[in-house]
Amino acid sequence: MGNYRIRSGDTLSSIAQRYNTSVDALMKANTQIKDANVILADDKLNIPGAKDEFVEGGGTPGGLPPPGQQLHTAGPESVEGPAEIGEMPEGQVGDWIRQATEKLKAAGVPVEKMNPQDIAKIIQHESSGNPNAINLWDDNAKRGTPSIGLMQTIQPTFDAYKLPGHDNIRDPVDNIIAAVRYSIDRYGSVSNVPGLQSMNGGGGYVGY
Known part of the structure; x- marks a missing residue:
């Protein structure tokens, strides 16, 4: 099982197509997702059967835009250089x-x-x-x-x-x-x- 970091504009459907899997399989591999239509940008997604670790480009092979409608994600368009949240309690x-x-x-x-x-x-x-x-x-x-x-x-x-x-x-x-x-x-x-x-x-x- 590989990992993918969600980018703004992604949908579970587009990610499933990209990795030749299904939305249902993604939901089962990521129990934190409670609504298939709502995912958050910059979250880490487990990809069943995939070997890629953190696909930073957020696109399909060859640099093509991800398939599917670009809806239902939250967060800024760019996640480069994220600000630090601060020191966490133990x-x-x-x-x-x-x-x-x-x-x-x-x-x-x-x-x-x-x-x-x-x-x-x-x-x-x-x-x-x-x-x-x-x-x-x-x-x-x-x-x-x-x-x-x-x-x-x-x-x-x-x-x-x-x-x-x-x-x-x-x-x-x-x-x-x-x-x-x-x-x-x-x-x-x-x-x-x-x-x-x-x-x-x-x-x-x-x-x-």
């Missing part, structure tokens, strides 16, 4: 943050707005790293929308800020993706959430 939480921020970067989220260390601080204060954490006692819970998951998002917020194919609020990567997008939209960056600003000023953590 452990399982760090792995989840790495996966989420890579997805977010591929979707066009500026890396400077999602500091991994600050994401980890929010996770620690909100859920202590437990992806199944749920708040059943605050005002949100009383309204029927309890805060859930690593970064304690309520379902309406999660639904508004999730990425396509990342639909499980209890999935740690999906939860981080939605919470980071919400934080950036509301506060400008993860580092600007009230809890971190309070801590930086010598105060205690407050929810966001």
Whole structure:
């Protein structure tokens, strides 16, 4: 099984044709893909039966453009010289943050707005790293929308800020993706959430 790095404009159908395989086979070899019509630029794709490692050109042999319609991919047109996301925390939480921020970067989220260390601080204060954490006692819970998951998002917020194919609020990567997008939209960056600003000023953590 070889690997291919998805480029902007690719579809599963075009990649399947390129490697003489099927969309179904690609889906089985890449269980992280939940919707055959949605793939993210710069993700690594396992190619069943292929020996090529990271086809950097993103095209067919001979430099021809890939077959199929160029739809359903996310991310910038060029992935040359990608900006570094930043130093990752260690452990399982760090792995989840790495996966989420890579997805977010591929979707066009500026890396400077999602500091991994600050994401980890929010996770620690909100859920202590437990992806199944749920708040059943605050005002949100009383309204029927309890805060859930690593970064304690309520379902309406999660639904508004999730990425396509990342639909499980209890999935740690999906939860981080939605919470980071919400934080950036509301506060400008993860580092600007009230809890971190309070801590930086010598105060205690407050929810966001």
